[in-house]
Amino acid sequence: MKGLITSERNGVEHQFSDDGWFNATLASRPFNKRPIDWLRLDETKNYISALCEQLGISEPKSLIKAKRNSGTWLHPKLAVPFARWLDTHFGVWCDLQIDQLLRGKHPVLDKKRLRHQTASTFKALTAVLQQTLEQQGKEAKRHHFMNEARLINWALNGEFKGLDRDSLSYEDLDLLASLEVQDLILIASKCTYEERKTALQEHTQQVMHKPTQSITYASMEA
Structure with missing residues (x-):
């Protein structure tokens, strides 16, 4: 078993x-x-x-x-x-x-695999973020990674805070994985925090085919 x-x-x-x-x-x-x-x-x-x-x-x-x-x-x-x-x-x-x-086709198994994928993608994202900060002469600290995770969460559901990823639907996990990949690419492309925020919001809109609620909050740029 x-x-x-x-x-x-x-x-x-x-x-x-x-x-x-x-x-x-x-x-x-x-x-x-x-x-x-x-x-x-x-x-x-x-x-x-x-x-x-x-x-x-x-x-x-x-x-x-x-x-x-x-x-x-x-x-x-x-x-x-x-x-x-x-x-x-x-x-x-x-x-x-x-x-x-x-047969490995049960929806719960698909969700488990996708949850593992998001964890792996975010691990790669943090490695790229750390390298980028070091190239800028900054020391990578815990709040840098927390802020990036919250940015992705905001792009997903409009809330700039922690997220219980295990409770997400399959569709939300799929979007989350996609957002993490996009953010990794944006960080590697030297995009600023504000540029990443705009791009991630646009990505969500494209995937969802509907406007994302505009939310204003204080900038947390590294």
Whole structure:
């Protein structure tokens, strides 16, 4: 089992790992059922036995994991039959979720990759900013990097302050990554703070295809 993935259906959150394991305890609660009741069924025992034979697994318990704080987790090949036992439509939904996870196509995985991309891009941006400041005979300090991050945040959402990037939508993360690349290019091109501010705002307008709210604040030029 790898990283935790949370996916919502009808206002209820369900948990998967990014390699397709499924939190059966959490999923069963809205249906007033329990994983142990499904596992005790003769049909389930026969299915697990046949599955182990096909997968070359000698120990059936390796397909089931008990976690102290979250309950019973099922192997991807058990998750769908269990979900179908809970509810047919829920079973189809789980089947699609796990298929996307195993193929690396789940929207949450795309967002994770994009979040990693923004972190990497900003790291490169700070390196270019530090080099630029040093070439100007200035010492790079923490507030220089904070101000640049806030400038990008302002271009994104109109607020010159810190930003919880993990809470951003996929679309906002995509725009954020684009803004970071633009700012890196602008810094490397020796653009002033005011020039960068104008260019980043224009970039946002072009991407969003609508005017960005004009906001006035004190200049924080390095």
